Amino acid sequence: MRLQLAHIEPFARGGNRLCYVHPDNPDCCVKVRRPDFTLADCRRKKGFPRNLRPLSSFDDNREEAAVIKALQKSRGETIHHHIYRCDGFVETDLGPGLMTELVRDADGRISVSLKQDLWERGYPAATRRAVEVLADFWLEHLVPSREVLTHNIVVQRGAHDEIRRLVVIDGLGSPYVFPFAWLPKTVRRHKVSQRVRRLHKRIRQFVRRCDSGHEPSRVGMLQHRGVENDQSRSATTTTQTSVAKD
Ligand SMILES: Nc1ncnc2c1ncn2[C@@H]1O[C@H](COP(=O)(O)OP(=O)(O)OP(=O)(O)O)[C@@H](O)[C@H]1O
Ligand SMILES: [Mg+2]
Structure with a gap:
């Protein structure tokens, strides 16, 4: 039976996908293509030569499911400490939905993105350490990803507000027209180190901008946190259509 999502408020809206709590499973996230930004729109937005690729190659859900499956096969279950679990597809009234682990904090609320966490809490030593752990993991496993x-990235917190883990929930796959694994290992290592360096740089720049009073875009800010009577429901409920990257 088709899952009915259209009448539910998504908990988040990215540039490409809408994210819902599965109506029958609070620990499962269902991601569907944004109806107002189709695969054809996505392809049109890309410049030459990427716009020559087939439509299916722009499908984030499809690519993510395949990459995570391949990583799990080659590296084992440990990858799920930092990369969320994917559990295949389900038919929904909004098209095919990718079912994934829904990352929640110990208090049951959906974990916020690193962007939202940095905006709300700054960049204390504990967060810096967690970013280092994620960076080491990326390098150790040479994870195929676009820019991180x-x-x-979502920040999962434990019962004492400590950071349990950082989990990557998007951006996996090859940034090239061919699979990342086709590159020699030294080249892959170089590429991954560059991505990690740029992640650190991006965080430093973002924190500096926040410190100087610049309010970030709503991209990557939750619309709700998946629990009833959530006190933290805030201005983040505004509809976001911007795909600006901070
Ligand atoms: N499994 C999850 N658990 C917790 N939060 C999630 C999960 N998946 C997505 N999110 C939240 O939803 C937001 C949007 O999801 P996602 O990044 O998958 O959408 P997208 O459209 O692919 O994004 P982009 O704009 O980067 O292309 C994320 O920034 C994150 O805050
Ligand atoms: Mg995203």
Whole structure:
């Protein structure tokens, strides 16, 4: 039976996808393509030569499911400490939905993105350490990814507000027209180190901008936190259509 999502408020809206809590499973996230930004729109937005690729190659859900499956096969279950679990597709009234682990804090609320966390709490030593751990993991496993962006990482917190883990929930796959694994290992290592360096730089710049009073875009800010009577429901409920990257 098709899952009915259209009548539910998504908990987040990215540039490409809408994210819902599965109506029958509070620990499962269902991601569908944004109806107002189709695969054809996505392809049109890309410049030459990427716009020559087939439509299916712009499908984030499809690529993410395949990459995570391949990583799990080659590196084992440990990858799920920092990369969320994907559990295949379900038919929904908004098209095919990718079912994934829904990352929640110990208090049951959906974990916020690193971007939202940095905006709300700054960049204390504990967060810096957690970013280092994620960076080491990326390098150790030479994870195939596009740029690692703060709104594509979520910060899972434990019962004492400590950071349990950073989990990447988007941006996996090859940034090239061919699979990342086809590159020689030394080149892959170089590329991954560059991405990690740029992640650190992006965080420093973002924190500096926040410190100087610049309010970030709503991209990567939750619309709600998946629990009833959530006190933290805030201005983040505004509809966001911007795809600006901080
Ligand atoms: N499984 C998850 N658990 C917790 N939060 C999530 C999960 N998946 C997505 N999110 C939240 O939803 C937001 C949007 O999701 P996602 O990045 O998958 O959308 P997108 O459209 O692919 O993003 P982009 O604009 O980067 O292309 C994320 O920034 C994150 O805050
Ligand atoms: Mg994203």
